Amino acid sequence: VDPGALVLPGAPPAARPPALDGSGETLAAIRADLGDCTRCKLCAGRKNIVFGTGNPTAPLLFVGEGPGAEEDVQGEPFVGAAGQLLNRMIAAMGFARQDVYIANVVKCRPPGNRNPEPDEIAVCSPFLLRQVGSVRPKVIVTLGKFAAQTLLATEAPVGTLRGRLHPFVVAGESISLMPTYHPAYLLRTPSMKKVVWEDLQVVMAELAKLGVQAPSPPGP
Numbered sequence: 001v002d003p004g005a006l007v008l009p010g011a012p013p014a015a016r017p018p019a020l021d022g023s024g025e026t027l028a029a030i031r032a033d034l035g036d037c038t039r040c041k042l043c044a045g046r047k048n049i050v051f052g053t054g055n056p057t058a059p060l061l062f063v064g065e066g067p068g069a070e071e072d073v074q075g076e077p078f079v080g081a082a083g084q085l086l087n088r089m090i091a092a093m094g095f096a097r098q099d100v101y102i103a104n105v106v107k108c109r110p111p112g113n114r115n116p117e118p119d120e121i122a123v124c125s126p127f128l129l130r131q132v133g134s135v136r137p138k139v140i141v142t143l144g145k146f147a148a149q150t151l152l153a154t155e156a157p158v159g160t161l162r163g164r165l166h167p168f169v170v171a172g173e174s175i176s177l178m179p180t181y182h183p184a185y186l187l188r189t190p191s192m193k194k195v196v197w198e199d200l201q202v203v204m205a206e207l208a209k210l211g212v213q214a215p216s217p218p219g220p
């Protein structure tokens with residue numbers, strides 16, 4: 001039933017409720033709806049909500065896990081050591097950081113960098129889905145297990161999900177999603193960079209197939 005059609009005769013016109021998938025919403029409207037969020041217990045220890053950053057119509061969208069200490073202070077995702085590596089990965093694909101959009105599954109730092117818990121992911125991830133629906137990227141790259149498992153609704157490990165594109169439906173559109181390892185893991189296990197580069201090459205081929213040209217010639 002179209003909720004916009006449920007208007008009683010004589011009632012004043014009501015504002016149409018926002019779509020739950022982000023379609024037609026601006027990122028600013030989603031951020032305003034998030035407000036000074038206290039919807040889950042992660043609000044207690046945060047310094048800043050880390051909403052997301054980048055091009056609001058980016059063809060390529062990265063999703064990480066949650067803010068770390070540096071991100072919590074600066075209010076921006078992927079600004080620490082893992083962020084520097086992500087920037088290099090993005091550059092190797094021929095893009096600049098401002099060309100893509102970057103967000104996380106949870107927007108407040110889990111204490112002591114612990115993993116986000118299921119109740120926190122359940123409450124926060126609808127905002128991520130609305131961001132994805134607003135940006136409508138051509139391809140999504142998930143970084144680490146929480147992003148992949150949340151968006152693909154699976155408990156499978158990254159090792160079995162990575163290497164191929166998965167369909168992810170948002171706002172009635174199927175978007176190609178590539179799960180790969182988190183840059184923080186790559187900092188601890190540099191030998192896996194080669195595997196991630198293979199995943200990113202699949203993403204670049206998909207973008208080219210969809211008519212998206214990287215601004216700079218890509219290369220490792």
Ligand code: SF4
Nearest residue numbers: 037040043107108124
């Ligand atoms: S993690 Fe998300 S749901 Fe929880 S307080 Fe922060 S913004 Fe709100």
